[in-house]
Amino acid sequence: MAKLREIGFKTTGERFYNITEQVKKEAASHNSGVLYLFIMHTSCALTINEAFDDSARTDMEAFLKHLAPENLHFIEHTAEGPDDSPSHMKSILLQQSLCLPVENGELR
Numbered sequence: 001m002a003k004l005r006e007i008g009f010k011t012t013g014e015r016f017y018n019i020t021e022q023v024k025k026e027a028a029s030h031n032s033g034v035l036y037l038f039i040m041h042t043s044c045a046l047t048i049n050e051a052f053d054d055s056a057r058t059d060m061e062a063f064l065k066h067l068a069p070e071n072l073h074f075i076e077h078t079a080e081g082p083d084d085s086p087s088h089m090k091s092i093l094l095q096q097s098l099c100l101p102v103e104n105g106e107l108r
Contacts, residue, residue, distance in 0.1 A: 038097040043087035045094030
């Protein structure tokens with residue numbers, strides 16, 4: 001049987017946030033199946049990446065800032081600040097949802 005639950009996260013600006021522990025906690029409440037994560041906000045996204053070495057995170061942040069910097073001459077959408085449009089651009093390069101297998105309450 002499918003369960004719908006909402007998980008909230010406090011953020012403090014543009015960067016990658018490691019939500020692994022919260023996702024593991026959610027997986028633990030299920031026996032086996034698929035854990036479907038969906039983010040409803042249009043200027044952020046989900047991705048799976050290495051968390052062991054922090055340089056992987058900083059490299060990904062630098063890569064995305066390189067692809068969608070705040071100073072692009074054609075940007076018009078800045079209603080929520082100079083990072084507004086670049087954040088939307090970055091989110092379309094990543095994912096709005098992830099499907100994660102769960103077996104015996106653990107991510108696989």
